[in-house]
Amino acid sequence: MRSRELLDQLMAAINGAHDLESLARPLLSMLQQQSGAESVYVTLIDQESGVQRVLFSHNGRDTLIPEDIEVPWDQTLCKRALEEGLNRPVEVDTHWPDATLARSIGIKTYFSQPIYRGDRSPVGTLCAADRRVIDLPEATQRLMRMAALLLTREWEHERLLIQLQRENALLQNAALLDPLTLISNRRALMDDLTRVLDNARRLGAVVQLAFIDLDGFKDVNDRHGHAAGDEFLRLVAQRLQQGLRKGDGVARYGGDEFVVYGMCGGEHQDGARQAWQQRLEQLTRGTYALGEVSIDYPGASVGVSCSKPDDTALTLLKRADAHMYFVKTSRRNRSAAG
Structure with a gap:
């Protein structure tokens, strides 16, 4: 050559x-x-x-x-x-x-x-x-x-x-994970929830979304320290993950707030919403071992909303958050009356 x-x-x-x-x-x-x-x-x-x-x-x-x-x-x-x-x-x-x-x-x-x-x-x-x-x-x-x-x-x-x-x-992946609980963070939640809503519209389904607030979390931090508070958040995240239905998502929205969401059929929404609310309250209720101490936690305040055809991720979150606040206020009033 x-x-x-x-x-x-x-x-x-x-x-x-x-x-x-x-x-x-x-x-x-x-x-x-x-x-x-x-x-x-x-x-x-x-x-x-x-x-x-x-x-x-x-x-x-x-x-x-x-x-x-x-x-x-x-x-x-x-x-x-x-x-x-x-x-x-x-x-x-x-x-x-x-x-x-x-x-x-x-x-x-x-x-x-x-x-x-x-x-x-x-x-x-x-x-x-x-x-x-x-x-x-x-x-x-x-x-x-x-x-x-x-x-x-x-x-x-x-x-x-x-x-x-x-x-x-x-x-x-790190940018989409909450570094403490290792579940999705708010940014990942907004992206995935938008995708789930789009899929639900195409399929004629609805999205159930639960907004979860850990009542009394500040007291856990104040009485037992921030390390115990962090462990409490991690354990709550684990319980929520373990209790998910197939196809559901879970995210830490921020602070002591979590969000769980997933598609469901469009029928019997009121009954399904109440059942899911009770199930998530039960998941967060119980004894938590936080290092050298353990606490008996009465459960979180949970607000559940079902999507409407024109919902965005933000509007659905706001509606579930408003329902959660109503549940929190009702629990507080019952506790004060008791």
Whole structure:
């Protein structure tokens, strides 16, 4: 292959690459043509599992090294070459006469270049193998070294991209979670409630929403300290989560206020609303172990509202909040009268 044609193929491979595979495959094709080796391939080294896997390969007329095969890392030529710092082609029979795995498939000529992580630890290899004793000119060896360097950079780029995507996902999730209770926060609530309302309109259903206020929470903080108050909020969140119906959502609206919501049928709304209110009151009622102290909590004030066709998340929340305030006032009046 002429130098100009080789350079054009190399530039086309680089410019057309958008991931490791789209870079590796044209490089392997070019290297196989240039070297004349039966097989040129890229491997992944998994030292924790003790295996080496062939990710991509390009073979001549007959397949010598297929893709997706796994071999024990300790038995590979790649491991031997890395440990020796070998940077040249070898005749396997003379250089490694005890390489039983390679000899079992007939490999006589072998050459590899490491592919590194950012910390310079090997993550894979670029290899050429043949069942004949062949000569790999210095120009071909240089080309393989260059290709290994390109694959190293792409491998590291993909690793950093995956890491960045994971970190962004964690940040996005963190932005939608209440850090104390680890349930949805108000921002997540507004987004999800809007989605649920839209779905309910399409399905001809309604959304039940309960606004929950923890009566007496200030007294818990004042009498037992903020650590006990925080634990109380966490435990309430856990009880609400455990008592959810399938498809329901729960969020901390702020302070000592929580919201539970979900779709339901449009019939018998009054009965369903009262049943849900009682169920949520019962979920919050009971004994709470708050570190060194425990409290018997009489239950939260719960206001429940059902959505109307033109409701937004905000209007539904306001109506449930107003109902919750009515329940809270009624409980306070009963307590004062008693």
